Amino acid sequence: MAVKVLKPGLATTVQDLGRPGYYHIGIPLSGAMDRHALVAANLLVGNEAGAAVLEAVFMGPELEFTADATVAITGAELPPKLDGEPRETWTSFRVKRGQILSFDFLKQGARGYIAVAGGIDVPVVLGSRSTYALGALGGFKGRKLEAGDELPIGSAAATGKDGRSVARDLRGQPAGMPTELRAMPGLYWHRITEAAGDGFFSDTWKVAPEADRIGYRFKGGKPLEFVPREPPFGAGSDPSNITDACYPYGSIQVPGGTEPIVLHRDAVSGGGYFMVGTVIAADMDLIGQLQPNTPVKFVKVDMNQALAARKSRSELLGKLHNALA
């Protein structure tokens, strides 16, 4: 069976849990920006947790099914419609052959995950079906979907159950205003003054329009003041330059000291800008659900707090598995 793309949406890509092991040659992890939502969508339709799904950002695609199927949409509040009739998010439902799945306007969040029982069956490249568009690698022909594409669907071993849903407290979506992103100061933290460091964590930032799978830019906080230095050979003359180095996922670089950029799943693997710290792994999913203009505060944590947050995020995932077992 297959799914025909009638309208592609803004930037809809095939994603799974990513492609570890190649970051040292510049090929990033990729995979769902909101991994928890991807797992939820898969479990709802009876797939393995890490099967390939569609990730739609800000706007849903329009899809026609060539055979009966079970689907679920999780993540952002991107209300699905089946032949024009409203359906629930975070709930599995049946689609009949020839029916058309479309979406209403985005109500909340940024990225919706569309799972089909059987999974999107594009070829596995370097261990993953995820799309890395910058490198034209993986996914459907290495790119975002276009009208006319036909996506192969794997044979659904489990037929997929409909009418199953995920309770609100198991969805792991951002809550509260401003959204709090916990970060560990470090890396090149010593390059800014103490006052600048305090300002970074006390200011309220807003998601800038330049926010995509590579990274999220933030604006609105005070520019960071640098500790004076003699530029090291190879670094470059700007005080925000370093000798080109690796960038951790979640690392917060601040070119020119003005607008922080948090690198995400399609991160550039390295470069010449200093970083003030790193958003902890437990909060990376939340970033994937932030719309431009969303107010954000970075909250300073240490390793112990990061590991505690990691544990509670992993427990949430465990509860999700239990609820949909």
Add this chain to the structure above:
Amino acid sequence: MQTRFSFGGDEHIFAEVGEAMSLEAFFKSLFITNAVRDARIKGVTEICPANASYQVKFDPDQIKPDDLLTELKRLDSASEKSEPVIKTRIIEIPVLYNDPWTHETLMRFRERHQDPNGTDLEYAARINGLDSVEAFIKAHSSAPWFVSMVGFVAGLPFLYQMVERKRQLQAPKYLRPRTDTPKLTVGHGGCFSCIYSVRGAGGYQMFGITPMPIYDPNQNISYLRDFMCLFKPGDIVKWKPIDRAAYDAAVADVDAGRFAPVIRDVLFSLTEFNRDVDAYNAKLDGVLHGR
């Protein structure tokens, strides 16, 4: 050189071997990342050497962050005793300097450049005290370069010129990055040259273009069938200036699947290199050309 360690969140350890770029810092980062790979430490998921630093990604559910840090510090002090010798490859990369495609692009983004009235090559020649573009091309292509990092995007090599620091070519990045760079552009920023593996944004000065693909996700290119990226950190590159006719012929050869890059195995000793740079580079050239 005292390595500075820092946690990058709960999943990375970042190690700065040197604040400034040097072959010594690069060799140490390469040595330690090789040692980490050989040690097969449980929970380590990515090992990334960079120019003068490195990064290890790990799963803190499998190894305690402090335990991994202790292990890395141990490997770091062990590296002091190691002989700076590597088994590597020297690869010849043909370059059409001053080509029409980067020229069109640099004219399109001229208002983002330090010198809106010249070209990137003219600017780079002037600020490096060379009296012509030809002299600059000669300086760029006469000595080999180390691949000191692979990354930014898939398969992109950062290259470090193998001459004494006072002879190294330097050029700032564009004032504001371009939104476009032709695929396979030979660029330069700070003390590093690079080859853009894919088309896209970029801030490096643009000097020319190579007909030789270095990244092929479809693995159709004959010499990229084993793996889609050509370069590894530690490779040595020698640029070969070519003219338009040779460029066109090479492109046709690549398309026909008969382009055979010149790649030779070589043993590189940093100690011997430092003893007499020019003589050592001449020896490397001999290896490349089978002399």
